[in-house]
Amino acid sequence: MQIYTSLDSYKGPRPVVTMGTFDGMHPGHRALLEKLKELARRENTRAMVISFWPHPRIVLEHDAEKLRLLTTLEEKTRMIQDTGVDDLMIVPFSKELADLTAEEFVDEILVKKLNILHLLIGYNHRFGKGGTSFEQLIPISHTFGFEISQFKHIDVTGLTPSSTSIRNLLLDGRIPEANFMLGYRYTITGRVTGGMKLGRKLMFPTANLEISEKAKLIPPDGVYACVVKVRGTYYGGMVNIGVRPTVSEQMDHRTIEIHILDFDKEIYSEELSVSFITKTREEKKFASLDELRQQLVKDEVEIRRILKLNGIG
Ligand SMILES: Cc1cc2nc3c(=O)[nH]c(=O)nc-3n(C[C@H](O)[C@H](O)[C@H](O)COP(=O)(O)O)c2cc1C
Ligand SMILES: Nc1ncnc2c1ncn2[C@@H]1O[C@H](COP(=O)(O)OP(=O)(O)OP(=O)(O)O)[C@@H](O)[C@H]1O
Numbered sequence: 001m002q003i004y005t006s007l008d009s010y011k012g013p014r015p016v017v018t019m020g021t022f023d024g025m026h027p028g029h030r031a032l033l034e035k036l037k038e039l040a041r042r043e044n045t046r047a048m049v050i051s052f053w054p055h056p057r058i059v060l061e062h063d064a065e066k067l068r069l070l071t072t073l074e075e076k077t078r079m080i081q082d083t084g085v086d087d088l089m090i091v092p093f094s095k096e097l098a099d100l101t102a103e104e105f106v107d108e109i110l111v112k113k114l115n116i117l118h119l120l121i122g123y124n125h126r127f128g129k130g131g132t133s134f135e136q137l138i139p140i141s142h143t144f145g146f147e148i149s150q151f152k153h154i155d156v157t158g159l160t161p162s163s164t165s166i167r168n169l170l171l172d173g174r175i176p177e178a179n180f181m182l183g184y185r186y187t188i189t190g191r192v193t194g195g196m197k198l199g200r201k202l203m204f205p206t207a208n209l210e211i212s213e214k215a216k217l218i219p220p221d222g223v224y225a226c227v228v229k230v231r232g233t234y235y236g237g238m239v240n241i242g243v244r245p246t247v248s249e250q251m252d253h254r255t256i257e258i259h260i261l262d263f264d265k266e267i268y269s270e271e272l273s274v275s276f277i278t279k280t281r282e283e284k285k286f287a288s289l290d291e292l293r294q295q296l297v298k299d300e301v302e303i304r305r306i307l308k309l310n311g312i313g
Contacts, residue, residue: 001081004089007113014117015048015087016040017110018151020125022051023163024070025079027183028122028154033083035151036120045117046086051076052093058215059093068171068217070163070186089114102128103140111144119146123153156181173220173279185227185275188216188256192267198247202289204296206240206257207267209274218256222279223299225306228260229273236261236307238299239274245285246292259296261304261313277310 004010016039022029033049040047053073058064071079073090080088091097091109100108105128110116119141121134132140134150141148153160161181169178170186179185190211211218221242228237238259243251258274280302286292307313 001085002087007109010114013045014115015046016043016118017048017050017116018120019050020122021055022076024166024182025076026161026166026181027156028161030083031154032122032151033085037085039118039120043117048087048089049080049085050089050091052091054093056093059095060098068167069215070166070217072213072216099129102132102137106140106144116146119148121150123151167217170217170219173222175276175278187273187275189273192270192272202293204259206259207272209256209258209272219276221283223281224279225277225303227275227312228258230267235263236313238303240283242283278306
């Protein structure tokens with residue numbers, strides 16, 4: 001897949017194009033891109049995805065710092081690449097871009113920069129100032145001389161996946177439902193940083209994970225059963241997200257700590273991916289480290305059982 005970050009750099013044939021933010025790349029997004037490839041094959045040309053970065057809501061909304069994303073730009077790019085489309089055009093989203101009417105956007109970008117052959121529009125996709133609908137785009141496509149078509153919506157057991165609904169499930173700690181709607185396990189990736197070194201004393205050493213993308217959605221505080229990818233190998237894992245009230249006074253310092261099962265190697269500063277399976281309990285303040293240790297032993301039994309049910313370990 002060719003990745004473009006400038007609208008001026010595309011020099012290929014007239015492409016078949018679809019647009020959107022594609023946060024999370026859920027089954028609706030993937031089905032849309034399958035259709036895009038089919039149309040491009042039929043026209044013997046290239047399938048191009050136009051995606052915007054930063055997320056339009058981060059640019060346009062005043063409480064934007066609260067928005068949490070399912071995928072970083074890197075993750076989204078990899079998932080789009082995996083679908084087999086030919087081109088990804090990453091368009092920097094700005095207030096000026098949002099101010100263009102649909103007709104101006106079509107003229108200045110889709111026609112003058114890319115000379116598109118066909119625009120595939122998702123079932124609820126609107127663009128341009130005021131949010132122009134598919135029906136309103138039909139006469140515009142005639143004026144500028146390209147084909148336009150609309151893609152139906154895809155449901156997963158009667159529910160329509162959307163990035164917003166999946167974000168809300170994750171923020172509610174409803175991991176299995178979110179994973180079901182995503183079509184894969186929700187995953188966060190980061191680097192291992194140093195902790196207080198209390199973990200070994202507890203007999204549960206932990207890797208503390210640091211996530212560089214500030215906007216990445218982190219599930220709510222609690223204990224989770226997870227699959228952890230380290231050095232290309234997958235392990236079961238017990239994860240605690242929270243402030244560790246038993247051992248820390250810093251109630252505003254949230255950490256992501258992972259105890260990797262059946263693993264005992266030094267991985268400081270290495271990259272680690274955590275894929276969530278389910279939440280098993282809330283984080284609690286224990287009266288002593290010994291009580292915390294006893295709880296961790298119970299957590300391990302329960303998490304190993306869950307992992308086994310999910311075919312891991
Ligand atoms: C699966 C798991 C569950 C945890 N649950 C709690 C908890 O309920 N309350 C709490 O205060 N700390 C909890 N912790 C955090 C421990 O207090 C922490 O891992 C320990 O103090 C080691 O910290 P360190 O890595 O900074 O040395 C949990 C850790 C893990 C791995
Ligand atoms: N369930 C779905 N089935 C088919 N197409 C979908 C589905 N969900 C989104 N799309 C299409 O995918 C494209 C990209 O959509 P967008 O990134 O806005 O995703 P979304 O999941 O609808 O997000 P949000 O919840 O933020 O509106 C749009 O054309 C949209 O219509």
